[in-house]
Amino acid sequence: MQNYSALLKRIGARPVGRPVVVEPYVPDVLEALAAVGDWADVAPVLVGDKARVEDRLRASTLDLGRVEVVHAGSSAAAAAEAAARVAAGDADYVVKGSIASADLLKGLLGRDRLGTGRVASHLYIIEAPAYAGRTIAFADSGVNIAPDLATKADIIRNSAEALRALGVSRPRLAVLSAVELVKPGLLSSVDAALLTVMAHRGQLGDVIVDGPLSIDAALSVEAARSKSLAGAVPGRADILLAPDIDAANMTSKAIIGATGRAMGVVLGARAPISLPSRGDSLQTRVHSLLLASYLGSAPDADP
Amino acid sequence: MQNYSALLKRIGARPVGRPVVVEPYVPDVLEALAAVGDWADVAPVLVGDKARVEDRLRASTLDLGRVEVVHAGSSAAAAAEAAARVAAGDADYVVKGSIASADLLKGLLGRDRLGTGRVASHLYIIEAPAYAGRTIAFADSGVNIAPDLATKADIIRNSAEALRALGVSRPRLAVLSAVELVKPGLLSSVDAALLTVMAHRGQLGDVIVDGPLSIDAALSVEAARSKSLAGAVPGRADILLAPDIDAANMTSKAIIGATGRAMGVVLGARAPISLPSRGDSLQTRVHSLLLASYLGSAPDADP
Incomplete structure (x- = not known):
């Protein structure tokens, strides 16, 4: 962005x-x-x-x-x-x-x-000087407590539509997890993989989705390279989707706390x-x- | 710290x-x-x-x-x-x-x-210039995927003991959630309240625990004041405990990403x-x- x-x-x-x-x-x-x-x-x-x-x-x-x-x-x-x-x-x-x-x-x-x-969802748009002066959108820090797969799909549709209205023709969205591998016991990684394939199949509209990705792999080109992650999203995500409201709220606020400029809707x-x-x-x-x-x-x- | x-x-x-x-x-x-x-x-x-x-x-x-x-x-x-x-x-x-x-x-x-x-747990110690140059300890970003209450208690014991060894005689620990109120439907807030009372009862050793707290209320004196949160921990936490590995991993990495200096054990x-x-x-x-x-x-x- x-x-x-x-x-x-x-x-x-x-x-x-x-x-x-x-x-x-x-x-x-x-x-x-x-x-x-x-x-x-x-x-x-x-x-x-x-x-x-x-x-x-x-x-x-x-x-x-x-x-x-x-x-x-x-x-x-x-x-x-x-x-x-x-x-x-x-x-x-x-x-x-x-x-x-x-x-x-x-x-x-x-x-x-x-x-x-569609399910309603919150979107934060945050200035992130630590990440090469980029602006990051963060969904959903405020509405859905523990979104299931269908809700996450709606959150992606909502966020991507907003970014397109703001001039990002094909937003890059990272589905966040603690890991980059699909771990059957870690729901965030499982949902991330499913959303990635849903996006490939055209179920989520004009948006490029990749996950599971850790936040450093999503935002830092160096971290993405050190983890051998290729594709359009690693290191260059416009939108971050966290697995639940706790993770989304504390991560987005940690980024806002380091910078101070944000807008939400x-x-x-x-x-x-x-x-x-x-x-x-x-x-x-x-x-x-x-x-x-x-x-x-x-x-x-x-x- | x-x-x-x-x-x-x-x-x-x-x-x-x-x-x-x-x-x-x-x-x-x-x-x-x-x-x-x-x-x-x-x-x-x-x-x-x-x-x-x-x-x-x-x-x-x-x-x-x-x-x-x-x-x-x-x-x-x-x-x-x-x-x-x-x-x-x-x-x-x-x-x-x-x-x-x-x-x-x-x-x-x-x-x-x-x-x-005790359950083993990871601790990150992170430089956080955005928060008045303070150093923040973050537990547990790497070992326990979805810690239950007893595991969270051990994570608190482990982290507080390490901070005491590093010279913080009575560490202040914030149990993080997306909210500051106890919401029956939000497990992070329920566990936070239980851990707070456990600490009051002396079950967690020499550590001051408060929660549920959002991350801004835990780290920023202004945010704590604007939310009318009193006590030793709000705005001045030494240690942050997130509800699960996803939230802990992405929040700690978001803070590290903005600063660059960290050590883990x-x-x-x-x-x-x-x-x-x-x-x-x-x-x-x-x-x-x-x-x-x-x-x-x-x-x-x-x-």
């Missing part, structure tokens, strides 16, 4: 889309929104308890005149309203406020709302969902909103 | 102990040994097929006069000889050559050889075992030998 600054520039060059924010009772959300743009053309929709939302608004720097506030008496009602807005073409992406992630996803994806038939619904984690910096929150906006209003995104 | 350079200095200040090297048919092993010292007082013992070992020796820069070569006709015989040497007090630590890791561990630990009643036997991985640099191999030597000849190590 191109470097992080070039990616930000690409994303920033497109006008911001219209967000619908669910229960924006935490200050960070409005602060990040205020930092994203002046909202002259596309005013954000804020859904939640009207009095609480307006209290928060008065304490923020967000321009009151540019904002639409919609009352919803419960988290479920707020999520349903957000789904309806997106379904009606009236919002381009969804932003999580105080609502619990599970409630938001259930409200958005349940009962034929914004579901696409939840994919797989009919619109992107910005689902910041408590530990995210304001910068990460702002970049994440820009990413969701870009992907939600992308004219060239493949379906 | 002190910084990596200070740690190396501490380790280097003690005279090297005597290694027994099992099947040193790969050139890297002898190259690393040659870089460690001049072996004037404690000549390494090399065990394996005598002709093959001597071939390798002639191609290396290791001083032939300082080396004892012992013939062993099979990997099992070589591992048994290594165990006998350590048991007799004739070697201070074991070094893996070409022998498969599983065969080496089985040969050393099986049939009352060097077993201590297998603990839990009656002597340290140096078990380099194929991707380790010569520097890591040399530092790992020094660490095994230090721990194997440590007069102040607690039993």
Whole structure:
């Protein structure tokens, strides 16, 4: 993938889309929104308890005149309203406020709302100066706890589609494991081998998949060479898929901890969902909103 | 923990102990040994097929006069000889050559050889400049695939004992998970909570344990504060314990990839075992030998 600054520039060059924010009772959300743009053309929709939302608004720097506030008496009602807005073409992406992630996803994806038939999954895009200044996408650090093979296939489809929308025509995806050999007793290596063959058979779309690969073999050309791993992916992966949420979360955060620049989004619904984690910096929150906006209003995104 | 350079200095200040090297048919092993010292007082013992070992020796820069070569006709015989040497007090630590890791561990630990009643586990000590120049110990990236609770307890005992031998009188250990809450459906968080209480009850020895913690909450004071996590461990962990080999391997390698300096050792036997991985640099191999030597000849190590 191109470097992080070039990616930000690409994303920033497109006008911001219209967000619908669910229960924006935490200050960070409005602060990040205020930092994203002046909202002259596309005013954000804020859904939640009207009095609480307006209290928060008065304490923020967000321009009151540019904002639409919609009352919803419960988290479920707020999520349903957000789904309806997106379904009606009236919002381009969804932003999580105080609502619990599970409630938001259930409200958005349940009962034929914004579901696409695919499992939803999180994607982090991370600057990795230690790896020749490259930018690495990391899936899935935040949604699926212990994804099975079919779920991993959906995570790959979601992530690869997002990278194609960001200009990587044929993303290279490494399925991570602790090893490079297929070990019957190590599920991560077994799933990795199956996903590799699924990709060869065209089951995962326009993406090059290889695994099992250790993370050094995936990211470092020298490590790939020292382990005699050939092919397009070793040493040059654009996307990393870890076996479960523990491995994905701690590995992606270890890379973010060493650099500091990252943006995250939840994919797989009919619109992107910005689902910041408590530990995210304001910068990460702002970049994440820009990413969701870009992907939600992308004219060239493949379906 | 002190910084990596200070740690190396501490380790280097003690005279090297005597290694027994099992099947040193790969050139890297002898190259690393040659870089460690001049072996004037404690000549390494090399065990394996005598002709093959001597071939390798002639191609290396290791001083032939300082080396004892012992013939062993099979990997099992070589591992048994290594165990006998350590048991007799004739070697201070074991070094893996070409022998498969599983065969080496089985040969050393099986049939009352060097077993201590504890499960063996790997420990990486990693320089982490991104985290205020600190040094982080990472357990277990290389031996136990899916450790259960009892195995995790042994891994904690092994790691904490090694850190105490390295001068950290009461190590702070974070049990990692993707979350900070105890989630019944997420085994990593459940085991972390159980290990925390086990440590409180004194079941794990002189070590301060806290978990579940995400890796940013474990290592970053700011992240710990933003998540309102109090106590001695959040933001200041000396040792990280990941839930399984996948998570441990990819997280530790992500940190090593961003920095480059690390040393590894297998603990839990009656002597340290140096078990380099194929991707380790010569520097890591040399530092790992020094660490095994230090721990194997440590007069102040607690039993």
